[in-house]
Amino acid sequence: MNVTVRERTSQAAPRAEVRQAVVDCDIHPAVNTPRELFPFMTKRWQEHLLTYGNHIRQGLSNALAHPRMQPEVARADAWPPDGSIPGSDAAFMREQHLDGNGVEYGVLIPLGRSGASQRNLDYGAALCSAVNDWQLAKYCDFDKRFRASITVTQEEPAAAVAEIDKRAGDKRFVQVLLPPRTVEPLGRRRYRPIFEAAVRNKLPVGLHLGGVGGHPSTGSGYPSYYIEEHTSQVQTMQALITSLVVEGVFEDFPSLQILLIEGGFSWVPSLSWRLDKHWKKFKSEVPHLKRAPSEQIRDHFRFTTQPIEEPENPRHLRDIIDWVGVERLMFSTDYPHWDFDDPRQALNNAGLSEAEKKKIFSGNAKAFYGLP
Amino acid sequence: MNVTVRERTSQAAPRAEVRQAVVDCDIHPAVNTPRELFPFMTKRWQEHLLTYGNHIRQGLSNALAHPRMQPEVARADAWPPDGSIPGSDAAFMREQHLDGNGVEYGVLIPLGRSGASQRNLDYGAALCSAVNDWQLAKYCDFDKRFRASITVTQEEPAAAVAEIDKRAGDKRFVQVLLPPRTVEPLGRRRYRPIFEAAVRNKLPVGLHLGGVGGHPSTGSGYPSYYIEEHTSQVQTMQALITSLVVEGVFEDFPSLQILLIEGGFSWVPSLSWRLDKHWKKFKSEVPHLKRAPSEQIRDHFRFTTQPIEEPENPRHLRDIIDWVGVERLMFSTDYPHWDFDDPRQALNNAGLSEAEKKKIFSGNAKAFYGLP
Numbered sequence: 001m002n003v004t005v006r007e008r009t010s011q012a013a014p015r016a017e018v019r020q021a022v023v024d025c026d027i028h029p030a031v032n033t034p035r036e037l038f039p040f041m042t043k044r045w046q047e048h049l050l051t052y053g054n055h056i057r058q059g060l061s062n063a064l065a066h067p068r069m070q071p072e073v074a075r076a077d078a079w080p081p082d083g084s085i086p087g088s089d090a091a092f093m094r095e096q097h098l099d100g101n102g103v104e105y106g107v108l109i110p111l112g113r114s115g116a117s118q119r120n121l122d123y124g125a126a127l128c129s130a131v132n133d134w135q136l137a138k139y140c141d142f143d144k145r146f147r148a149s150i151t152v153t154q155e156e157p158a159a160a161v162a163e164i165d166k167r168a169g170d171k172r173f174v175q176v177l178l179p180p181r182t183v184e185p186l187g188r189r190r191y192r193p194i195f196e197a198a199v200r201n202k203l204p205v206g207l208h209l210g211g212v213g214g215h216p217s218t219g220s221g222y223p224s225y226y227i228e229e230h231t232s233q234v235q236t237m238q239a240l241i242t243s244l245v246v247e248g249v250f251e252d253f254p255s256l257q258i259l260l261i262e263g264g265f266s267w268v269p270s271l272s273w274r275l276d277k278h279w280k281k282f283k284s285e286v287p288h289l290k291r292a293p294s295e296q297i298r299d300h301f302r303f304t305t306q307p308i309e310e311p312e313n314p315r316h317l318r319d320i321i322d323w324v325g326v327e328r329l330m331f332s333t334d335y336p337h338w339d340f341d342d343p344r345q346a347l348n349n350a351g352l353s354e355a356e357k358k359k360i361f362s363g364n365a366k367a368f369y370g371l372p
Numbered sequence: 373m374n375v376t377v378r379e380r381t382s383q384a385a386p387r388a389e390v391r392q393a394v395v396d397c398d399i400h401p402a403v404n405t406p407r408e409l410f411p412f413m414t415k416r417w418q419e420h421l422l423t424y425g426n427h428i429r430q431g432l433s434n435a436l437a438h439p440r441m442q443p444e445v446a447r448a449d450a451w452p453p454d455g456s457i458p459g460s461d462a463a464f465m466r467e468q469h470l471d472g473n474g475v476e477y478g479v480l481i482p483l484g485r486s487g488a489s490q491r492n493l494d495y496g497a498a499l500c501s502a503v504n505d506w507q508l509a510k511y512c513d514f515d516k517r518f519r520a521s522i523t524v525t526q527e528e529p530a531a532a533v534a535e536i537d538k539r540a541g542d543k544r545f546v547q548v549l550l551p552p553r554t555v556e557p558l559g560r561r562r563y564r565p566i567f568e569a570a571v572r573n574k575l576p577v578g579l580h581l582g583g584v585g586g587h588p589s590t591g592s593g594y595p596s597y598y599i600e601e602h603t604s605q606v607q608t609m610q611a612l613i614t615s616l617v618v619e620g621v622f623e624d625f626p627s628l629q630i631l632l633i634e635g636g637f638s639w640v641p642s643l644s645w646r647l648d649k650h651w652k653k654f655k656s657e658v659p660h661l662k663r664a665p666s667e668q669i670r671d672h673f674r675f676t677t678q679p680i681e682e683p684e685n686p687r688h689l690r691d692i693i694d695w696v697g698v699e700r701l702m703f704s705t706d707y708p709h710w711d712f713d714d715p716r717q718a719l720n721n722a723g724l725s726e727a728e729k730k731k732i733f734s735g736n737a738k739a740f741y742g743l744p
Contacts, residue, residue, distance in 0.1 A: 051657070183556060184555060190562055284419065
């Protein structure tokens with residue numbers, strides 16, 4: 001990793017008072033060095049990590065190759081006092097974010113060292129398991145407000161299912177975490193056992209923007225600029241919904257609940273309209289699809305708020321929220337990343353009532369994750 | 373399909389006498405129209421075929437897009453008298469090829485209408501099953517010399533396994549047929565159940581050059597010319613061997629036997645040397661790999677002869693045959709395609725003894741397929 005000269009502040013700046021307690025559905029923990037995971041890995045995989053390293057990219061560019069998405073690039077003020085990687089110091093995170101921003105619960109979304117898309121499936125499974133142990137040891141044991149995500153190797157469903165079954169009894173884990181960019185569209189049957197295991201264990205599935213499936217993020221190949229890549233990730237979210245719906249995943253698992261993290265949601269109505277229209281015409285191609293796509297989308301998907309779309313006319317955002325449903329939105333900050341949403345400012349211009357804000361900032365997430 | 377003006381002859385030209393009986397491991401049957409498959413498909417899939425058609429390409433170009441690889445493009449003299457597609461008239465094929473070329477057994481390799489890589493997995497399974505029934509009804513029932521291949525949907529292993537189990541009891545089927553170009557390298561665990569079913573049913577697996585996995589055939593994308601595409605298919609064969617060996621498929625299935633069809637074999641030694649060299653250095657990455665790659669390749673792969681490499685110095689071909697092993701080679705013609713190998717001319721300059729020729733032209737295939 002290329003940590004060179006960066007602006008760092010050793011203390012969180014003084015902040016305005018917090019309006020209300022929030023559940024933050026998107027906090028990124030980080031390792032300072034991969035060796036932090038060694039206590040949770042066998043000697044074979046420790047040596048593998050040092051000798052062969054990661055092998056995650058089938059294709060070329062992916063979002064993670066952009067410095068902005070590297071785990072060590074973050075809000076300038078999120079660097080811990082000792083200069084370690086933002087997100088890697090649980091005590092500093094507690095002080096700056098949990099205490100500083102009134103976070104009642106914070107859901108950890110480990111990205112940088114995830115084993116999810118490792119091509120070496122055994123190494124991927126070992127890495128996922130280590131990351132799961134590490135979340136508990138470093139964060140959840142340190143502060144009761146942290147909740148963990150079960151990282152799994154989606155390309156090896158048998159190992160993913162075993163990991164879900166192993167972790168589901170521990171209530172500190174609140175969801176299964178999958179990457180949106182996979183080797184095949186996520187609704188394909190090969191991934192079905194993972195959804196079966198999530199449903200069987202009464203766990204929702206979270207998908208955080210990004211991933212490294214090896215394919216370009218657009219239908220015309222790799223884009224040139226970070227701004228394009230970041231935007232194209234949202235199209236991946238749309239493709240993911242399309243695949244899950246059209247392949248009939250929700251017909252098979254009527255209780256499955258999915259949370260899309262950091263993908264926005266203002267595109268949900270237009271996608272739903274298009275799907276409904278086509279479904280009416282092409283029912284004979286997909287006779288397994290009994291319910292309108294829009295119904296399935298409304299029943300099975302939830303969305304985090306950051307980074308929220310900001311139309312010029314706030315009424316338009318309110319219209320979209322009404323279509324998607326206030327109860328389908330869950331607040332998130334993306335701490336400690338550069339595009340952090342501050343709970344003091346977020347959603348101030350959406351014309352929401354206090355009761356609606358309460359749902360979005362904490363109530364919906366508590367119900368979704370079964371938090372006390 | 374774009375069948376326009378082509379040179380056709382209604383009769384096979386008079387030929388020199390046949391030297392010896394041969395087993396032809398690569399004969400391509402063809403349908404005149406997809407409706408030929410309708411007796412073997414349910415109404416739903418008949419309508420699907422007519423309404424939605426095939427959906428096989430994830431990516432762009434593939435070998436099948438070249439006119440030379442279209443089923444209706446063939447030896448000019450292979451057009452049946454009534455103008456139907458070459459390969460589609462069993463009686464003409466019997467007269468021109470089985471009788472005309474002394475074919476004792478001919479193994480059918482259906483390509484053009486295969487359901488193997490259909491993205492709609494249920495349609496793919498229905499099409500594979502129909503093609504399997506159709507081979508029996510149209511060819512095997514017509515002439516006892518024909519043998520069939522079990523086409524399966526490799527991207528839906530459960531359906532492939534069911535099809536293999538259903539067909540294996542019928543001795544007219546002599547192998548499972550898979551396409552070399554798949555969604556992931558063929559050694560990946562997702563495909564393992566297919567090899568398990570083949571081994572359990574004591575069937576070898578044949579892979580004929582080509583396929584439509586959706587990926588470019590080269591590591592730098594889609595080539596410009598047919599000559600490049602055709603050559604790059606051989607690199608796919610090399611990748612396929614590499615994947616099957618390195619992922620440990622033969623460690624799991626020590627009795628699995630694979631036939632590579634139309635990919636040549638002169639590249640087998642150099643590939644083996646490279647793999648052995650790397651294996652010695654990187655054993656710790658693949659501790660499941662107990663035996664040298666070259667040993668595994670020699671034990672588990674066989675190769676058909678057409679189109680055989682023709683070095684300037686015939687001694688070089690003989691050296692390669694010695695390395696690969698005379699008993700690993702099986703004669704094929706590719707009838708009725710344009711690059712047909714005539715048994716009268718093939719392998720005349722390789723310095724083979726009569727006993728060796730007999731093995732390659734028929735003995736090896738009889739042993740491999742268990743032909744009477």
